Amino acid sequence: MMLFVKELTALDVSLWCPRRGLVGASYHIDVELEGELGEDGMLFDFGEVKPWIKSRIDDSLDHTLLVPTKAPGVEIEECREGLRLRTRSPWSLEMRAPRQAYSLLPWANISIERLETYLSHELSRRPPPRVAQIRVTLREEVIEGAGYTYSHGLRRHRGNCQRIAHGHRSRLAIHHNGKRSPVLEQRWAQRLDDIYLADREDIVRQHSERCRIAYDAPQGHFVIELPGERVEILPSTTTVECIADWIASESAALVGGHVQVQAFEGIDKGAVAAARSA
Numbered sequence: 001m002m003l004f005v006k007e008l009t010a011l012d013v014s015l016w017c018p019r020r021g022l023v024g025a026s027y028h029i030d031v032e033l034e035g036e037l038g039e040d041g042m043l044f045d046f047g048e049v050k051p052w053i054k055s056r057i058d059d060s061l062d063h064t065l066l067v068p069t070k071a072p073g074v075e076i077e078e079c080r081e082g083l084r085l086r087t088r089s090p091w092s093l094e095m096r097a098p099r100q101a102y103s104l105l106p107w108a109n110i111s112i113e114r115l116e117t118y119l120s121h122e123l124s125r126r127p128p129p130r131v132a133q134i135r136v137t138l139r140e141e142v143i144e145g146a147g148y149t150y151s152h153g154l155r156r157h158r159g160n161c162q163r164i165a166h167g168h169r170s171r172l173a174i175h176h177n178g179k180r181s182p183v184l185e186q187r188w189a190q191r192l193d194d195i196y197l198a199d200r201e202d203i204v205r206q207h208s209e210r211c212r213i214a215y216d217a218p219q220g221h222f223v224i225e226l227p228g229e230r231v232e233i234l235p236s237t238t239t240v241e242c243i244a245d246w247i248a249s250e251s252a253a254l255v256g257g258h259v260q261v262q263a264f265e266g267i268d269k270g271a272v273a274a275a276r277s278a
């Protein structure tokens with residue numbers, strides 16, 4: 001018997017891409033389970049499937065930086081904080097963070113197919129009773145209008161969002177004086193394409209075209225250094241509420257009038273903020 005659950009949860013990660021650099025990504029997770037029915041006529045109670053799979057995904061790749069350790073120019077070594085990642089191509093990044101902030105994957109690049117195989121294997125290693133095999137499918141959300149891909153870390157978050165390089169692929173809708181503004185949306189989509197969003201308070205060094213961000217959080221000490229052109233600095237933390245507020249204020253200052261921004265954080269959730277300027 002095969003049981004399926006579509007859009008069981010979402011995977012939100014950053015990944016190192018040999019072509020694009022640091023990329024924020026979000027995927028719908030669909031699952032199929034194969035096995036034998038029990039006396040209750042069920043393979044696995046839907047009410048239990050969801051928390052079971054979600055907790056394993058949360059403890060696995062979710063909210064980590066996916067590092068293809070065989071990609072050109074990628075180096076990983078132990079350090080005081082846990083692990084140090086250095087990259088050279090397409091640009092140079094250095095990150096030091098507790099081990100749990102990374103998923104080290106022995107590949108030359110990250111692909112959806114490899115992630116599906118990896119997660120299917122991980123989940124099938126210790127399956128629940130009667131379940132023989134679990135297959136995971138990942139799907140990017142279809143974004144018809146504007147979207148943005150960013151990485152960040154929330155120093156004040158008690159959960160895994162404190163990790164300094166996790167990310168999202170998100171929709172963005174902007175209204176200017178009550179009308180949808182594809183021009184503003186495209187402008188922001190370009191500005192926030194594969195960007196790192198930093199809280200001004202977390203910048204510890206900015207010189208020679210490099211930007212270093214560091215903080216202590218409950219999981220440990222986190223440091224990331226990358227080219228200044230890959231970073232947008234916000235006057236606040238980078239929760240989606242603050243991102244929406246920042247985009248609204250900057251847009252209103254630029255074009256005048258009333259601007260309303262609906263910013264998503266990953267799939268199907270986000271914040272709305274508005275600003276007005278003369």
Ligand SMILES: Nc1nc2c(c(=O)[nH]1)N=C([C@H](O)[C@H](O)COP(=O)(O)OP(=O)(O)OP(=O)(O)O)CN2
Nearest residue numbers: 009010011012058154161166238239240241265266
């Ligand atoms: N009000 C807010 N809450 C949270 C924010 C935020 O910006 N505003 N941000 C985060 C983290 O950045 C995190 O990346 C988001 O985590 P999330 O995907 O919500 O995590 P979950 O696994 O709990 O949720 P699922 O959607 O079920 O995957 C956290 N909170």
